[in-house]
Amino acid sequence: MTRQRLYINIDHVATVRQARRAAYPDPVRAARLCEDAGADGITAHLREDRRHIQDADIEGLVAQARTPFNLELAATDAMIALATRLRPHQVTLVPEKREEVTTEGGLDLFHDPARLEAAILALRAANIRTSLFIDPDARQVERAAALRVEAIELHTGRYCEAPSHTPHLTALRAAAAHAASLGLAVHAGHGLTLTNVGPVAAIPECEELNIGHAIVADAIFVGLPEAVRRMRAAMDAARRG
Numbered sequence: 107m108t109r110q111r112l113y114i115n116i117d118h119v120a121t122v123r124q125a126r127r128a129a130y131p132d133p134v135r136a137a138r139l140c141e142d143a144g145a146d147g148i149t150a151h152l153r154e155d156r157r158h159i160q161d162a163d164i165e166g167l168v169a170q171a172r173t174p175f176n177l178e179l180a181a182t183d184a185m186i187a188l189a190t191r192l193r194p195h196q197v198t199l200v201p202e203k204r205e206e207v208t209t210e211g212g213l214d215l216f217h218d219p220a221r222l223e224a225a226i227l228a229l230r231a232a233n234i235r236t237s238l239f240i241d242p243d244a245r246q247v248e249r250a251a252a253l254r255v256e257a258i259e260l261h262t263g264r265y266c267e268a269p270s271h272t273p274h275l276t277a278l279r280a281a282a283a284h285a286a287s288l289g290l291a292v293h294a295g296h297g298l299t300l301t302n303v304g305p306v307a308a309i310p311e312c313e314e315l316n317i318g319h320a321i322v323a324d325a326i327f328v329g330l331p332e333a334v335r336r337m338r339a340a341m342d343a344a345r346r347g
């Protein structure tokens with residue numbers, strides 16, 4: 107099986123900083139440590155309410171990350187303008203509700219099609235690889251292919267809430283195979299931990315995982331480089347079978 111990329115979401119380094127409105131810890135420094143420990147890319151979500159990552163963090167990551175930078179954002183005019191100005195390697199479009207604690211579900215690609223299509227066109231014109239964060243659902247996968255984006259990211263949240271409930275895993279496997287057959291690159295993420303990552307890492311079509319909260323949480327106990335290495339090892343072990 108091909109090597110799977112590990113993109114690390116460093117949002118929650120900024121969460122710790124924003125809890126005190128302090129200048130530290132610095133997410134860019136965390137990104138560099140992750141890269142040194144084997145991350146293939148860095149992910150950050152610039153939320154409209156700026157609850158963790160700030161605009162200056164995005165500028166720092168675009169300028170200083172040595173690996174590809176994946177910027178998650180909602181498809182609003184302001185966010186798309188920011189992305190096309192800063193030109194990260196990749197944008198993942200996500201749904202966003204102000205009151206949610208975290209991204210609760212995937213994008214509905216049938217909702218507000220004019221806005222979504224305009225966002226995708228603007229990103230394509232800026233040469234930014236575009237991924238859509240969706241639930242593992244055949245209709246959404248087919249709509250993503252019709253929108254001619256490069257990739258989808260499958261929302262693994264439902265699976266992570268009940269990893270022993272096989273229908274969730276079956277849905278992820280089916281959506282991954284379907285997407286790959288339509289020419290889409292397949293990413294996955296949300297809620298993945300050392301304990302539940304194996305079955306998702308083992309999905310052959312899944313070429314990239316985006317993992318944040320669990321790695322930053324483990325870093326409190328074992329340090330960030332070791333937390334990254336442990337996740338990398340768990341993914342590699344799952345892919346070896």
Ligand code: PXP
Pocket residue numbers: 115117151178198200208209239259294295296297298316317318319320
């Ligand atoms: N992928 C997407 C699109 C997300 O929105 C998030 C959370 O910001 C993640 C992956 C990472 O999820 P977690 O922090 O639970 O690993």
